[in-house]
Amino acid sequence: MYVRWWLLLIPPFVISFTLVAASQFVFLESSFFKDLGLGRIGDEFVLDNYVQFVTDSFFLRALWVTIKTSGLAALFTLILGFPVAYMIARMRSQWAMILLAGIVISTFITIVIKVYGLIVIFSANGMFNQALLGSGLASRPFSIFGNTSGVVIGLMHFTLGFGVLLLYSIVQTIPKSLEDAAQIHGAKRWRVYYRVIFPLALPGITAMLLMVFNMCMGAFTSAALLGGGRVFTLPVLIQRTVMMDIKYSLGATIAAVLLVSVIAINILSIFLVRRMRAAHLVMV
Amino acid sequence: MRFSRHRSTRLLGRLCFYAYCSLSYIFLLSPIVVVIATSLNGPSSTSEASFKFPPENLSLHWYWNIPSAQLEALGLSFGLALVSAIFACLLGVPAALGLVRSNLPGKALIAAVFRAPLQIPSIVTGIALLQLFYVIGDATGFYWQGTLLGLAIGHIFVATPFVVGTVTAILQRFDRRLEEAAVIHGATPWRALRRVTIPVIMPGVYAGALYAFMVSFGDVPIAIFLTAPGFVTYPVEIFYALENDFDPSLMASATLVIFICLLALLVVQKAVGLDALLKSGGTGSTR
Numbered sequence: 001m002y003v004r005w006w007l008l009l010i011p012p013f014v015i016s017f018t019l020v021a022a023s024q025f026v027f028l029e030s031s032f033f034k035d036l037g038l039g040r041i042g043d044e045f046v047l048d049n050y051v052q053f054v055t056d057s058f059f060l061r062a063l064w065v066t067i068k069t070s071g072l073a074a075l076f077t078l079i080l081g082f083p084v085a086y087m088i089a090r091m092r093s094q095w096a097m098i099l100l101a102g103i104v105i106s107t108f109i110t111i112v113i114k115v116y117g118l119i120v121i122f123s124a125n126g127m128f129n130q131a132l133l134g135s136g137l138a139s140r141p142f143s144i145f146g147n148t149s150g151v152v153i154g155l156m157h158f159t160l161g162f163g164v165l166l167l168y169s170i171v172q173t174i175p176k177s178l179e180d181a182a183q184i185h186g187a188k189r190w191r192v193y194y195r196v197i198f199p200l201a202l203p204g205i206t207a208m209l210l211m212v213f214n215m216c217m218g219a220f221t222s223a224a225l226l227g228g229g230r231v232f233t234l235p236v237l238i239q240r241t242v243m244m245d246i247k248y249s250l251g252a253t254i255a256a257v258l259l260v261s262v263i264a265i266n267i268l269s270i271f272l273v274r275r276m277r278a279a280h281l282v283m284v
Numbered sequence: 285m286r287f288s289r290h291r292s293t294r295l296l297g298r299l300c301f302y303a304y305c306s307l308s309y310i311f312l313l314s315p316i317v318v319v320i321a322t323s324l325n326g327p328s329s330t331s332e333a334s335f336k337f338p339p340e341n342l343s344l345h346w347y348w349n350i351p352s353a354q355l356e357a358l359g360l361s362f363g364l365a366l367v368s369a370i371f372a373c374l375l376g377v378p379a380a381l382g383l384v385r386s387n388l389p390g391k392a393l394i395a396a397v398f399r400a401p402l403q404i405p406s407i408v409t410g411i412a413l414l415q416l417f418y419v420i421g422d423a424t425g426f427y428w429q430g431t432l433l434g435l436a437i438g439h440i441f442v443a444t445p446f447v448v449g450t451v452t453a454i455l456q457r458f459d460r461r462l463e464e465a466a467v468i469h470g471a472t473p474w475r476a477l478r479r480v481t482i483p484v485i486m487p488g489v490y491a492g493a494l495y496a497f498m499v500s501f502g503d504v505p506i507a508i509f510l511t512a513p514g515f516v517t518y519p520v521e522i523f524y525a526l527e528n529d530f531d532p533s534l535m536a537s538a539t540l541v542i543f544i545c546l547l548a549l550l551v552v553q554k555a556v557g558l559d560a561l562l563k564s565g566g567t568g569s570t571r
Contacts, residue, residue: 003473005385006388008378008382009378009382009383009386009388009394010382011375011378012376012379012398013379013382013394013397015375016379016398016401016444019416019437019441020400020401020404022416023412023413023415024408026412026419027408027411027412027415027416028412030415080307080311081308083305083308084308084309087301097558097559099309100558101558104558104561104562105313105316105546105549106313106316108545109316109541109545110502110503110504112504112526113315113316113319113522113538113541113542115526116322116522116535116538117314117315117319117322119335120322120335121314121315121318121337123335156311157311157312160308160311168562189297214403217405218405220405220406220407220505221519225523225526235405235408235505238408238411242509243508251411255405255408255412258408259408262405
């Protein structure tokens with residue numbers, strides 16, 4: 001049976017490619033023209049916008065805040081998510097599916113809705129702050145709006161679900177028998193985690209961290225809502241520059257910097273993982 | 285004596301582990317629970333009392349007072365999400381079949397193009413499409429932003445990679461001999477595709493369609509640029525509402541959305557099972 005399967009590729013490929021290439025070209029090209037404000041751009045090919053980005057500490061700070069919040073969100077996703085993924089992957093009962101369903105549901109519900117719940121929970125006289133003040137752990141109410149910890153919490157609301165699902169499939173590939181073997185030979189529980197499970201899961205963990213980091217770098221909604229107009233990550237800045245300041249080419253410049261830094265960080269980390277693997281720091 | 289102490293420390297360790305794991309669930313699910321519960325607050329004079337949790341004097345008051353703007357936005361979002369899911373499947377299934385079964389030289393590159401919408405931040409996609417629509421509009425006189433067409437293009441664009449991912453995951457495990465057997469028994473290639481291949485990849489299609497639906501239904505960064513005043517999707521509507529005043533009826537409409545999401549998940553679960561959903565998607569789709 002001979003079927004020309006590649007013919008099937010043509011319509012979706014043409015559509016996807018045209019949309020990616022044409023839209024990115026039109027948008028990113030404008031970053032090389034001087035921004036005259038109010039949506040008008042000059043017609044000379046210049047690097048003014050890029051010069052402005054690298055010389056203005058406001059933009060550089062935004063880049064740093066984006067990297068910092070994304071890194072923290074990825075790290076906390078691992079710390080909170082891995083035990084959950086491990087627990088579900090090693091479960092043999094019906095509960096595993098129910099617990100996974102809980103994760104899936106929470107991932108599917110948009111942060112715009114969750115943010116209302118967060119507002120109620122973290123309001124000055126909401127239950128969280130009542131408990132916090134009542135216990136004497138803090139002297140003033142803790143707010144998650146308009147600060148970086150809020151942005152990290154917001155980011156984690158969509159990364160934690162993805163992280164758990166991903167780590168779940170990774171833990172499933174590690175045979176339980178390896179843990180049993182280690183334990184039979186007298187390894188303590190934490191030693192099994194540290195010397196058996198963690199090294200075997202490390203390539204998967206690295207992939208998860210990278211993916212989550214990527215997602216966070218480009219995340220707009222949660223950063224905008226929880227940043228409350230005070231924390232500026234690059235995606236938030238892009239939206240404000242374009243919609244409020246109506247500076248398209250400056251917005252395009254920020255977008256170009258965002259795209260390039262995401263790609264650069266990815267290449268760097270792939271390179272690092274290779275080096276680690278070559279030095280036998282990572283198994284597999 | 286020693287034995288029992290050993291056992292109790294293990295039990296304690298296990299309890300701590302479960303308690304720690306439950307933190308993630310509290311973190312993820314508490315905002316949803318709070319939204320549902322708060323929507324049941326009865327009417328009150330101060331806005332503060334409308335956001336009490338746990339709710340006081342339970343009533344469905346706010347459900348009867350959802351402003352029409354929110355309901356219209358909800359209708360638009362629902363329709364848009366359906367359209368996006370359908371078209372994402374129409375584009376994604378042939379793309380996955382072509383990717384897995386052909387052996388073109390630059391296949392990795394083609395796959396990268398199909399994944400690109402997931403790599404590019406949505407906010408960049410949104411503005412870039414808006415700019416493209418301006419260019420097209422200037423050339424043809426027909427502007428796509430603020431129309432269903434423009435919004436659907438944006439959402440189909442980001443939703444298609446999910447279908448490509450889920451269907452590819454299934455096709456890679458698919459035993460081609462099943463098709464060959466059908467052809468040997470006299471089926472035309474088209475009939476073999478329709479009667480053997482399509483039923484096998486159906487779980488992937490359902491899973492991909494669900495992801496596509498959810499991506500469209502919850503999207504802010506793309507829709508924020510492609511909607512127009514009076515023609516707004518639900519997430520964008522409440523995104524703006526958050527910046528302005530805080531209306532208790534939002535909790536009621538948000539609860540409706542939560543139940544629509546649950547319903548969509550339930551439909552897919554009934555059709556192909558949650559197992560198929562997790563095996564074919566979630567992880568594979570975003571890679």
